[in-house]
Amino acid sequence: MTVGTPGPRARYRERTRAEIKEIALRQLAEGGIGSVALTRIAKELGLSGPALYRYFAGRDDLLSALILDAYADVARTVGESGAAEEPARARLRALARAYRGWALGEPHRHLLIYGSPLPGYTAPPETLRLARDALAPFVGVFADARPAPAAAAVAGQLADWARRDAAVAQWAAECLAGGAGGASADAERAGRALAGAVTAWTRLYGVVGLEVIGQFTTMGHDPLSLLDAEMDLLADAYGLP
Amino acid sequence: MTVGTPGPRARYRERTRAEIKEIALRQLAEGGIGSVALTRIAKELGLSGPALYRYFAGRDDLLSALILDAYADVARTVGESGAAEEPARARLRALARAYRGWALGEPHRHLLIYGSPLPGYTAPPETLRLARDALAPFVGVFADARPAPAAAAVAGQLADWARRDAAVAQWAAECLAGGAGGASADAERAGRALAGAVTAWTRLYGVVGLEVIGQFTTMGHDPLSLLDAEMDLLADAYGLP
DNA sequence: CACAACTGTTAGACACTGTAACAGTTGCTA
DNA sequence: TAGCAACTGTTACAGTGTCTAACAGTTGTG
Numbered sequence: 001m002t003v004g005t006p007g008p009r010a011r012y013r014e015r016t017r018a019e020i021k022e023i024a025l026r027q028l029a030e031g032g033i034g035s036v037a038l039t040r041i042a043k044e045l046g047l048s049g050p051a052l053y054r055y056f057a058g059r060d061d062l063l064s065a066l067i068l069d070a071y072a073d074v075a076r077t078v079g080e081s082g083a084a085e086e087p088a089r090a091r092l093r094a095l096a097r098a099y100r101g102w103a104l105g106e107p108h109r110h111l112l113i114y115g116s117p118l119p120g121y122t123a124p125p126e127t128l129r130l131a132r133d134a135l136a137p138f139v140g141v142f143a144d145a146r147p148a149p150a151a152a153a154v155a156g157q158l159a160d161w162a163r164r165d166a167a168v169a170q171w172a173a174e175c176l177a178g179g180a181g182g183a184s185a186d187a188e189r190a191g192r193a194l195a196g197a198v199t200a201w202t203r204l205y206g207v208v209g210l211e212v213i214g215q216f217t218t219m220g221h222d223p224l225s226l227l228d229a230e231m232d233l234l235a236d237a238y239g240l241p
Numbered sequence: 242m243t244v245g246t247p248g249p250r251a252r253y254r255e256r257t258r259a260e261i262k263e264i265a266l267r268q269l270a271e272g273g274i275g276s277v278a279l280t281r282i283a284k285e286l287g288l289s290g291p292a293l294y295r296y297f298a299g300r301d302d303l304l305s306a307l308i309l310d311a312y313a314d315v316a317r318t319v320g321e322s323g324a325a326e327e328p329a330r331a332r333l334r335a336l337a338r339a340y341r342g343w344a345l346g347e348p349h350r351h352l353l354i355y356g357s358p359l360p361g362y363t364a365p366p367e368t369l370r371l372a373r374d375a376l377a378p379f380v381g382v383f384a385d386a387r388p389a390p391a392a393a394a395v396a397g398q399l400a401d402w403a404r405r406d407a408a409v410a411q412w413a414a415e416c417l418a419g420g421a422g423g424a425s426a427d428a429e430r431a432g433r434a435l436a437g438a439v440t441a442w443t444r445l446y447g448v449v450g451l452e453v454i455g456q457f458t459t460m461g462h463d464p465l466s467l468l469d470a471e472m473d474l475l476a477d478a479y480g481l482p
Numbered sequence: 483c484a485c486a487a488c489t490g491t492t493a494g495a496c497a498c499t500g501t502a503a504c505a506g507t508t509g510c511t512a
Numbered sequence: 513t514a515g516c517a518a519c520t521g522t523t524a525c526a527g528t529g530t531c532t533a534a535c536a537g538t539t540g541t542g
Contacts, residue, residue, distance in 0.1 A: 009488070009540065016489095032360040034275075039529060050531075051490055059530070116356030117454050119273040128459060150473035153466045161461020168461070198460065202467065206447025213358050218369060219439065220402020220409070225394045226443065232391035237474050250509065250519070257520095280498055291500075292521055300499070 017055050019045060021069065024062055028108045033115075036063065063118060068127060070109045075133035077102045082137070089235035092141045096204050096231050100211075100224070107212045114209060132171060135197050139175035142196030143189075146239035151195055158198070159191025196238045203230040258296050260286060262310065265303055269349045274356075277304065304359060309368060311350045316374035318343045323378065330476035333382045337445050337472050341452075341465070348453045355450060373412060376438050380416035383437030384430075387480035392436055399439070400432025437479045444471045 006014075023041045038052045038059055056062040082094030103110035147155050162169040172190035207230060210216055211223040234240075247255075264282045279293045279300055297303040323335030344351035388396050403410040413431035448471060451457055452464040475481075 007540080013488085033357060034360060037529060038531090047489095048491065049529095050492090050533095053531070054489060111357040114450075114454065114456075116274060116352040119275060131456075148474060148477065150477060151470050154462050154470050157462040157466060158460075164461070195462075198462065198467065199471065202447040202451060202471070203444060204447075205451055206443040206445075209355070209450055210443060210446055213355065215355075215372075219399075220406070221395050221398040221436075221439065225398060226439065229392050229395050230440065230443070233389065233474070233478050236389065236391060237477070248509080254519085278498060279500090288520095289522065290498095291502095291523090294500075295520060 013055070016045075017065075020052065020055055020062065021065060024066060025109075028066070028112065029106070032108065033063070033112065038062070060118065060121065063112075064121065064124070066109075067112055067121075068124070068130070070113050071127050071130040071134070073109070074099065074102060074113070075130045078134050078137055088141050088144075088240040089232065092138070092200060092231050092235055092240065093228060095137055095141065096200070096227055097224075099204055100208050100227055103208045103212055110208070110212050114205060135201060136171075136175045138197035138200045139172060139193045141200070141240070142193040142238060143176045145192045145196045147192055147195060148237045148239075151199070151237060154199070155188075155191045155195035157191070158194040159187045162187040162190040162194070192238075196234070200231065200234055203234060206230075254296070257286075258306075261293065261296055261303065262306060265307060266350075269307070269353065270347070273349065274304070274353065279303070301359065301362065304353075305362065305365070307350075308353055308362075309365070309371070311354050312368055312371040312375070314350070315340065315343060315354070316371045319375050319378055329382050329385075329481040330473065333379070333441060333472050333476055333481065334469060336378055336382065337441070337468055338465075340445055341449050341468060344449045344453055351449070351453055355446065376442060377412075377416045379438035379441045380413060380434045382441070382481070383434040383479060384417045386433045386437045388433055388436060389478045389480075392440070392478060395440070396429075396432045396436035398432070399435040400428045403428040403431040403435070433479075437475070441472065441475055444475060447471075 020041055023044050024036050027036045027040065036059070038056075039049050042049050042052050056065065078095055078098050081098035082091045085091040085094045162172055169187065169190060172194060176190065176193055204227070207223060207227045216223050261282055264285050265277050268277045268281065277300070279297075280290050283290050283293050297306065319336055319339050322339035323332045326332040326335045403413055410428065410431060413435060417431065417434055445468070448464060448468045457464050
């Protein structure tokens with residue numbers, strides 16, 4: 001951690017990288033992932049082709065950076081929402097709506113994360129952490145869940161997971177305690193909460209994903225109603241107040 | 242409809258088109274959608290570059306054909322499964338597992354349909370029909386559904402849809418009657434069945450989609466268990482026997 | 483103040499899409 | 513059955529994009 005002052009050079013470098021990503025995001029929004037082209041970015045910056053390779057190792061590296069940013073943005077957006085809502089089921093609705101709002105506002109970024117994966121791409125470990133950050137608020141919602149019998153198997157598997165992996169157990173405990181307090185929740189409780197969170201996330205992805213790719217445009221229902229219904233049914237099945 | 246005999250020329254043409262699609266599918270499987278390249282397909286066929294444009298107007302046209310084939314394959318796969326299962330909830334599980342099996346067997350084709358859409362692509366009307374064919378068996382499962390209160394809003398919206406659009410109403414009636422018999426089901430019943438089918442499809446897409454893009458690899462649960470649980474919870478919520 | 487790192491350039495290899503112009507083949511029809 | 517029109521294929525080429533190599537100017541820092 002010998003990171004003293006940034007220095008003027010590193011400053012300029014970071015600024016240029018940010019500009020590149022900015023233009024890339026615009027291209028992404030306009031024509032999808034296939035439209036992100038280094039040469040055109042360079043032209044728009046007044047640079048010439050290969051100069052961009054000073055800032056990103058290649059196209060894949062740039063896209064990886066965009067993916068990481070998107071994950072961070074999702075975690076931030078979800079994390080900032082619904083904390084105040086009081087009955088747990090209202091909090092669940094708020095979390096789901098928050099992600100939907102983000103995804104509909106920037107569908108290309110949703111697709112960047114949850115659309116077709118890049119062929120050679122393997123998510124860096126940091127991505128994993130951010131994905132968990134996004135899931136954490138959901139785990140908190142299901143802190144005192146009492147799942148219906150049909151959900152018992154999944155909850156049991158996730159409880160076993162918490163028993164096997166200490167890091168997971170600790171993470172779950174932190175989510176349950178609301179971030180403070182280190183009271184170690186038992187694995188069964190963690191399993192129930194994780195099962196609720198994973199299921200919520202799956203349903204959320206199901207509704208929003210289909211909406212983003214336009215599979216609902218010919219159906220006669222409002223996707224938001226469907227999302228609310230899915231979260232309410234989940235709250236019912238997990239006995240949320 | 243003046244389509245007499247195919248003729249030897251049309252025969253050869255169709256055969257070549259099929260070969261092209263075959264190679265394209267292999268490229269798709271190996272390196273994703275970005276790896277489908279007309280020039281390499283031509284080389285593999287012993288043809289030279291532009292010859293392929295005699296068979297497909299361009300890369301997008303070829304990909305559109307692959308998309309249409311994939312939709313048809315999904316409709317066929319789902320349509321052929323689970324018809325025999327007796328309690329409705331068992332049929333629902335079977336349908337869901339059938340799609341999951343297809344998607345895990347050919348993840349690239351799942352992504353072709355449900356991953357990031359091609360920038361300029363708009364689905365041809367035939368796609369719409371095939372998508373409905375895939376949904377039809379699910380509608381049948383929910384023929385006598387009694388949705389929980391949380392699902393009432395969506396069911397109501399879809400009932401209204403059936404009231405507005407006669408073609409939808411007829412389609413729903415056919416699904417409910419199992420394909421035979423023209424007894425016009427009332428719109429309320431159609432709305433309930435459609436709501437169940439749409440929700441089932443959404444959950445199915447949620448689980449399978451996340452599994453295909455590898456979002457479950459770091460989670461300690463079995464995706465199949467989650468899928469079964471989601472379908473069972475849905476059967477509970479819709480009062481399926 | 484001098485050097486090393488940084489930032490940028492041009493030239494070029496390679497792959498892919500798609501068009502243009504042209505030539506051989508074949509099925510159909512007058 | 514002779515001939516034409518449609519079909520199938522070719523080479524040449526323009527345009528775009530990724531990425532490497534070799535080289536040059538600039539600047540922060542020891």
